[in-house]
Amino acid sequence: MSTTETKAPAAKPAGTPPDAISLIAKRWKNKRGSLIMALHDVQETFGYVPREVALKLAPQLGVPVARIYEVVTFYNYFKLEAPGRHVISVCMGTACYLKGAPEIKERLMAHFGIKSGETTPDKEWHLQDVRCIGCCGLAPVVTVNSKIIAKVKPADIVTAVTALYTPKEG
Amino acid sequence: MPKLTPKDLDVLRAKSVVIKTTISVGLSSCGIAAGAEAAFAALGEEVKARGLDISVRRVGCAGMCSMEPLVEVAVPGQPTVMYGNVTADDARKIIAEHLVGGKIVKALQVQTVNELAVCAFGDNSKPAPAGGPKQYRIVMRNCGVIDPESFDEYVARDGYQAVKFALTDGSSDAIIEQLRISGLRGRGGAGFPTHMKWDLTRKAVGEERFIICNADEGDPGAYMDRSVLEGDPHAVLEGMILGGFTIGAKLGIFYIRAEYPLAIERVEKAIKQARANGLLGQNILGSTFSFDCEIRLGAGAFVCGEETALIASVEGKRGTPRPRPPFPSVKGLWDQPTMINNVETLANIAQIINRGGAWFAAIGIGKSTGTKVFAVTGKVKYSGLVEIPMGTTLREIVMDIGGGAAEGNVKAVQTGGPSGGMIPANLLDTPVTYEHLQQLGSIMGSGGMIVMDDRDSVVDLARFYLEFCVDESCGKCAPCRIGGTQMQRVLEKIAEGKGDDTDVAALRRIAQAMQKASLCALGQTAPNPVLSAMKYFPKEFESRLKKSTPAAAV
Numbered sequence: 001m002s003t004t005e006t007k008a009p010a011a012k013p014a015g016t017p018p019d020a021i022s023l024i025a026k027r028w029k030n031k032r033g034s035l036i037m038a039l040h041d042v043q044e045t046f047g048y049v050p051r052e053v054a055l056k057l058a059p060q061l062g063v064p065v066a067r068i069y070e071v072v073t074f075y076n077y078f079k080l081e082a083p084g085r086h087v088i089s090v091c092m093g094t095a096c097y098l099k100g101a102p103e104i105k106e107r108l109m110a111h112f113g114i115k116s117g118e119t120t121p122d123k124e125w126h127l128q129d130v131r132c133i134g135c136c137g138l139a140p141v142v143t144v145n146s147k148i149i150a151k152v153k154p155a156d157i158v159t160a161v162t163a164l165y166t167p168k169e170g
Numbered sequence: 171m172p173k174l175t176p177k178d179l180d181v182l183r184a185k186s187v188v189i190k191t192t193i194s195v196g197l198s199s200c201g202i203a204a205g206a207e208a209a210f211a212a213l214g215e216e217v218k219a220r221g222l223d224i225s226v227r228r229v230g231c232a233g234m235c236s237m238e239p240l241v242e243v244a245v246p247g248q249p250t251v252m253y254g255n256v257t258a259d260d261a262r263k264i265i266a267e268h269l270v271g272g273k274i275v276k277a278l279q280v281q282t283v284n285e286l287a288v289c290a291f292g293d294n295s296k297p298a299p300a301g302g303p304k305q306y307r308i309v310m311r312n313c314g315v316i317d318p319e320s321f322d323e324y325v326a327r328d329g330y331q332a333v334k335f336a337l338t339d340g341s342s343d344a345i346i347e348q349l350r351i352s353g354l355r356g357r358g359g360a361g362f363p364t365h366m367k368w369d370l371t372r373k374a375v376g377e378e379r380f381i382i383c384n385a386d387e388g389d390p391g392a393y394m395d396r397s398v399l400e401g402d403p404h405a406v407l408e409g410m411i412l413g414g415f416t417i418g419a420k421l422g423i424f425y426i427r428a429e430y431p432l433a434i435e436r437v438e439k440a441i442k443q444a445r446a447n448g449l450l451g452q453n454i455l456g457s458t459f460s461f462d463c464e465i466r467l468g469a470g471a472f473v474c475g476e477e478t479a480l481i482a483s484v485e486g487k488r489g490t491p492r493p494r495p496p497f498p499s500v501k502g503l504w505d506q507p508t509m510i511n512n513v514e515t516l517a518n519i520a521q522i523i524n525r526g527g528a529w530f531a532a533i534g535i536g537k538s539t540g541t542k543v544f545a546v547t548g549k550v551k552y553s554g555l556v557e558i559p560m561g562t563t564l565r566e567i568v569m570d571i572g573g574g575a576a577e578g579n580v581k582a583v584q585t586g587g588p589s590g591g592m593i594p595a596n597l598l599d600t601p602v603t604y605e606h607l608q609q610l611g612s613i614m615g616s617g618g619m620i621v622m623d624d625r626d627s628v629v630d631l632a633r634f635y636l637e638f639c640v641d642e643s644c645g646k647c648a649p650c651r652i653g654g655t656q657m658q659r660v661l662e663k664i665a666e667g668k669g670d671d672t673d674v675a676a677l678r679r680i681a682q683a684m685q686k687a688s689l690c691a692l693g694q695t696a697p698n699p700v701l702s703a704m705k706y707f708p709k710e711f712e713s714r715l716k717k718s719t720p721a722a723a724v
């Protein structure tokens with residue numbers, strides 16, 4: 001088993017300067033068909049697509065709010081609610097599936113008392129499935145924010161994940 | 171940076187590389203996930219601390235993913251040595267024992283890229299004769315060899331020579347003619363002849379034209395395209411420029427899945443470098459041809475790999491397919507003629523132009539020419555990327571290159587992911603061609619190859635794929651939406667030991683309806699894994715019906 005940092009975009013906490021939305025709108029407004037790109041920027045900035053942000057962004061981009069929701073609800077990648085501080089993604093791609101991903105997921109669900117797609121009540125942990133992060137040669141893989149745990153045995157997963165806990169600041 | 175002229179390009183290419191001791195570390199997503207950055211840092215620190223004149227550099231993935239992190243040591247005048255599973259401590263040991271002490275660290279040594287594969291460069295124009303390496307690398311020829319973030323290193327390996335040819339002596343006719351002779355077919359799954367697609371788009375009427383690189387790589391468990399984009403992004407970009415030139419496009423779009431941040435970063439960098447050097451933008455290499463590229467990200471929808479859904483997604487909409495015709499080559503992005511090609515297809519183009527279509531056509535068998543990259547994963551001993559000449563048998567790939575099952579025996583191989591089928595071990599002597607795989611009820615697919623061992627249940631894997639398709643169905647048409655759910659329910663019943671013969675018949679019936687009436691290939695091919703599992707492993711299904719034997723005991 002090995003644990004390493006990846007370049008995966010980590011969810012950043014809110015509290016970003018108020019003009020972040022205008023900047024995103026400015027960047028994409030005049031590019032044809034760029035709504036999805038703008039939403040990627042939103043999610044990278046806020047960690048999800050908050051309702052207030054969607055409401056502010058829509059007029060600035062010149063699209064109806066309904067269009068934003070139409071898109072956000074179609075694509076799995078976009079989140080409508082704030083995930084926990086630690087986002088655990090269990091790869092459920094075929095290689096990982098054959099190498100024990102279902103058991104890994106079971107153990108994590110049992111440990112945190114949540115289902116995949118849910119967040120713990122204290123908002124510390126969020127558990128989700130991912131479709132394959134392209135590291136199938138190191139299956140099974142689990143990521144926690146930007147850290148990746150590769151070639152992990154189901155029995156070791158809870159220890160490996162909880163070892164990556166970072167205490168809240170302040 | 172000055173924009174290059176064709177002559178400058180040749181000067182840059184010929185610029186002799188300083189020959190000195192070099193340590194290369196595979197820093198692609200898989201390498202990084204395995205801890206390569208720690209090894210890379212330790213090597214750098216150790217070299218600096220000891221004041222050694224050694225360059226420590228980054229390369230892409232050589233394909234030997236099960237042995238990552240990989241570190242290659244090249245000392246002038248000595249054979250290259252490859253080390254596998256290198257930790258930071260191992261890295262320091264390599265410096266101390268090998269580079270200072272002059273003794274190879276045997277315990278960490280693994281095969282080098284050259285022992286595994288012949289890479290198409292210079293005189294290496296053909297696969298090795300029998301007894302030599304089984305792999306032949308055209309698409310992956312630079313992966314694990316050059317620094318993917320270095321424009322100069324790509325140029326030194328004949329990079330952008332094909333663009334130079336196109337813009338100086340070539341014409342779109344000449345390119346299409348070479349593609350026709352080459353016999354290249356799309357590597358995204360369907361195997362449509364590339365020259366025909368390029369010719370159709372070129373001739374279609376429109377105000378503007380687009381070329382799109384399909385880097386959505388939706389098959390879960392496959393990562394060929396990620397590796398090529400991370401390991402040799404300029405090769406794909408060169409294919410895009412050649413495509414743009416041939417069809418008369420001004421804009422190319424890379425549609426990359428958001429789950430591949432490093433691939434996105436490297437393509438972004440390659441685009442910037444190409445712009446700075448005058449290979450993208452106005453008047454490329456001083457010619458009258460102008461072309462640029464941008465990146466659009468996917469957002470986690472498998473169906474967006476389907477070309478009409480992909481176009482909707484690039485337009486910023488929900489990714490739902492629409493009926494074809496009209497085909498994108500006639501009416502695509504913004505209703506204009508649009509050419510969509512897979513990453514691997516594009517990575518082949520420059521080599522075909524440089525070496526000629528006949529060279530490519532001589533590799534492979536029948537109507538399947540050239541090579542194919544596979545991501546061999548699952549229960550295989552050496553999982554990783556493999557590029558083989560078409561016509562190589564599944565046995566050679568799984569047993570000889572992949573080392574067979576890690577434990578137990580190989581039971582079946584799945585190609586084509588959720589759209590493909592399972593091929594039982596007794597058919598492993600089948601040569602890999604579009605036609606042979608189709609005859610077996612599977613498909614070539616984009617290159618996923620999942621190895622199952624005798625403890626894996628085909629019923630469960632079939633269920634896994636079906637569930638995937640049901641989750642990923644866009645819901646637009648009833649046969650796929652309803653049929654998929656129905657099949658899933660019946661399969662669940664069987665898996666739980668509650669099914670009977672009528673359920674097996676029901677599966678066949680629903681599958682047929684889905685194949686015939688679904689709007690796009692997602693729904694049409696979704697039953698394939700189930701059908702192939704029933705065809706080749708009927709006993710395993712029966713045993714589940716009788717509720718007696720455990721699945722794996724067949």
Ligand SMILES: Cc1cc2nc3c(=O)[nH]c(=O)nc-3n(C[C@H](O)[C@H](O)[C@H](O)COP(=O)(O)O)c2cc1C
Pocket residue numbers: 355356357358359360361362367384385386387388389472473474475476477478510511512513515516616690691692
């Ligand atoms: C559901 C579905 C998913 C697909 N996913 C991909 C993909 O991830 N990558 C890809 O290149 N082609 C994919 N395809 C095939 C493309 O629609 C298209 O045929 C291909 O990109 C054409 O490029 P080629 O001619 O170079 O193969 C998919 C097709 C379907 C129906």
Ligand code: SF4
Pocket residue numbers: 473490491642643644645646647648650651688689690691692693694
């Ligand atoms: S076959 Fe499935 S994925 Fe394709 S259009 Fe119909 S519902 Fe959508």
Ligand code: FES
Pocket residue numbers: 091092093094095096097131132133134135136137139140141390391392
């Ligand atoms: S299947 Fe898990 S990383 Fe690809």
